[in-house]
Amino acid sequence: MNDLHAARGSVNPAEAGEWRPSVARANLVALYTITRREAHRVLRIWTQTLVPPAITMTLYFVIFGKVIGSRVGTMQGFTYMQYIVPGLVMMSIINNCYSNITSSFFGSKFGRYVEELLASPMPSWVVLTGYVAGAVMRGLLVGIIVLAIALFFTSLHLAHPLIAVTTVLLGATIFALAGFINAMFAKRFDDIAIVPTFILQPLSYLGGVFYSVKLLGSPWQEVSLVNPILYFVNAFRYGVLGVSDVPVWTAYVVMLAFVIALAAVALWLLNRGVGLRS
Amino acid sequence: MPAAEPSAAVPALEVAGLRKTYRNGVEALKGISLTVAQGDFFALLGPNGAGKSTLIGILSSLVNPTAGDARVFGISIHGDRGGVMRQIGLVPQEINFNQFEAPFDICVNVAGFYGIPRSIAKRRAEKYLKELRIWDKAFQPTRHLSGGMKRRLMIARAMMNEPRLLILDEPTAGVDIEIRRSMWQFVTRINRAGTTVILTTHYLEEAEQLCRNIAIIDHGQIIEDTSMRRLLRKLDVETFVLDVTGLDDPLPVIEGVRLTRVDALTLEAELPSGRNLNTLFAALTEHGITVTSMRTKTNRLEELFVRLVERGNGDSRRGATHE
Numbered sequence: 001m002n003d004l005h006a007a008r009g010s011v012n013p014a015e016a017g018e019w020r021p022s023v024a025r026a027n028l029v030a031l032y033t034i035t036r037r038e039a040h041r042v043l044r045i046w047t048q049t050l051v052p053p054a055i056t057m058t059l060y061f062v063i064f065g066k067v068i069g070s071r072v073g074t075m076q077g078f079t080y081m082q083y084i085v086p087g088l089v090m091m092s093i094i095n096n097c098y099s100n101i102t103s104s105f106f107g108s109k110f111g112r113y114v115e116e117l118l119a120s121p122m123p124s125w126v127v128l129t130g131y132v133a134g135a136v137m138r139g140l141l142v143g144i145i146v147l148a149i150a151l152f153f154t155s156l157h158l159a160h161p162l163i164a165v166t167t168v169l170l171g172a173t174i175f176a177l178a179g180f181i182n183a184m185f186a187k188r189f190d191d192i193a194i195v196p197t198f199i200l201q202p203l204s205y206l207g208g209v210f211y212s213v214k215l216l217g218s219p220w221q222e223v224s225l226v227n228p229i230l231y232f233v234n235a236f237r238y239g240v241l242g243v244s245d246v247p248v249w250t251a252y253v254v255m256l257a258f259v260i261a262l263a264a265v266a267l268w269l270l271n272r273g274v275g276l277r278s
Numbered sequence: 279m280p281a282a283e284p285s286a287a288v289p290a291l292e293v294a295g296l297r298k299t300y301r302n303g304v305e306a307l308k309g310i311s312l313t314v315a316q317g318d319f320f321a322l323l324g325p326n327g328a329g330k331s332t333l334i335g336i337l338s339s340l341v342n343p344t345a346g347d348a349r350v351f352g353i354s355i356h357g358d359r360g361g362v363m364r365q366i367g368l369v370p371q372e373i374n375f376n377q378f379e380a381p382f383d384i385c386v387n388v389a390g391f392y393g394i395p396r397s398i399a400k401r402r403a404e405k406y407l408k409e410l411r412i413w414d415k416a417f418q419p420t421r422h423l424s425g426g427m428k429r430r431l432m433i434a435r436a437m438m439n440e441p442r443l444l445i446l447d448e449p450t451a452g453v454d455i456e457i458r459r460s461m462w463q464f465v466t467r468i469n470r471a472g473t474t475v476i477l478t479t480h481y482l483e484e485a486e487q488l489c490r491n492i493a494i495i496d497h498g499q500i501i502e503d504t505s506m507r508r509l510l511r512k513l514d515v516e517t518f519v520l521d522v523t524g525l526d527d528p529l530p531v532i533e534g535v536r537l538t539r540v541d542a543l544t545l546e547a548e549l550p551s552g553r554n555l556n557t558l559f560a561a562l563t564e565h566g567i568t569v570t571s572m573r574t575k576t577n578r579l580e581e582l583f584v585r586l587v588e589r590g591n592g593d594s595r596r597g598a599t600h601e
């Protein structure tokens with residue numbers, strides 16, 4: 001037992017002695033701590049994080065699926081309700097991932113408790129992975145809730161479960177990373193509302209959530225292919241229903257490219273301390 | 279005065295030519311150098327905007343330096359940031375924890391950021407929250423804590439990695455005397471146990487009582503870096519406030535003493551340090567003035583601090599004129 005710990009009366013023999021965790025183990029503990037804190041936050045304010053998307057999506061299912069959908073007829077061999085379920089699930093996942101990480105990370109900047117992270121020995125990748133994991137967890141929880149609600153209105157059979165799961169994880173990760181970058185640059189709460197309102201929502205609506213882009217004439221069909229959300233929605237739709245407007249391998253390439261590019265940018269910004277260190 | 283003596287050859291902190299110029303052009307640090315020995319209780323003083331918080335920000339990885347280096351127990355901030363951070367516990371000037379979380383969770387989470395397993399972190403959180411007397415509020419959201427409790431929570435949080443260097447940036451601002459005293463008892467105890475402490479404060483009597491060595495920083499430069507004892511020895515005059523009766527015009531002239539009337543019942547007497555006060559009382563009595571009570575006007579360090587900073591301001595103004 002060293003003098004310092006002896007004088008302080010440390011409570012654990014391991015910590016009172018020469019307790020030295022390896023860097024890898026310390027990073028794992030830190031990663032678990034951030035992820036757990038984020039998960040705890042999501043569950044603590046469940047009325048803000050889990051209930052609103054459930055209510056919104058129920059309205060979508062009732063209005064678009066039941067009332068309007070019954071007059072639309074079938075789409076690519078499925079009822080309109082069945083057709084829009086994957087898109088709405090994906091839309092709620094990416095929206096919630098994005099808003100979770102922006103509000104949580106910007107909140108920590110605003111309340112200055114981000115300094116707890118910056119003044120700790122944690123490397124940047126642990127901070128980023130922890131926040132992304134927390135956001136993906138909320139996205140998955142919301143996705144499960146929305147899917148469960150959808151099953152009240154229609155029946156579904158997972159055509160390609162592995163593709164469905166991997167596309168959800170990739171889509172959620174992409175929007176968590178994008179939200180993290182947004183939060184790093186944000187100086188006011190308004191700055192974290194601009195992207196969801198003016199970019200994310202329009203792209204989601206135009207990304208084939210409610211329709212097949214094959215219904216669009218030229219050049220709008222080609223223009224739609226520039227929208228990345230189209231690939232995420234269609235890849236997930238392929239996983240659930242087995243139909244897609246774009247080749248699934250193309251969607252995977254697009255999603256992986258986004259994950260790599262956004263993670264690289266976020267890490268670079270975090271290492272430089274952009275928006276965090278003066 | 280703390281009993282622990284510095285022992286090891288490697289300093290707890292070694293700052294060399296550290297500069298910081300902010301994007302708006304403000305030069306907060308102008309190439310400062312500083313050494314703090316292991317086990318020291320070190321005061322870092324300076325007026326507002328002198329560069330103290332910038333220096334602390336650089337040490338705790340919250341501010342990027344423009345040039346220069348700092349080594350904490352021999353580890354460079356440019357080489358192994360994580361290694362440096364493991365040595366440091368920071369109590370910042372501003373409250374910076376999540377107001378919706380409970381003290382216990384805040385402490386346990388911060389320990390987790392240092393890689394400390396949860397089982398150990400929980401026991402440490404309980405130990406330090408109890409020692410700092412906020413255990414009864416440990417599971418309530420921190421927004422319900424009083425100002426003094428929030429300050430003590432920040433000390434408990436900084437102790438979670440049991441740092442070798444504890445940096446306290448104005449930890450007692452706005453805290454009442456009793457709590458302030460209990461905080462200093464705690465910090466003195468951990469200093470005696472071997473933790474090096476760097477303190478910035480505006481309560482100079484605290485620095486005088488607690489710290490063994492001192493640096494004064496002004497306009498981004500170190501204007502004094504010495505032991506507290508040596509610095510206090512520089513003070514050649516002392517000012518006393520005398521409550522008196524029988525004060526009349528004109529004021530008596532006493533050799534070597536400068537008397538100033540504050541009001542009809544109060545005098546200020548400035549006289550060289552170490553001078554026999556009996557001659558002052560005798561002279562006053564001779565002039566029909568009775569001293570009913572007496573106190574020092576300010577503490578000695580405050581007197582010196584004001585002089586050094588004023589002299590620095592005079593120099594910088596003269597320098598500006600030359601330019």
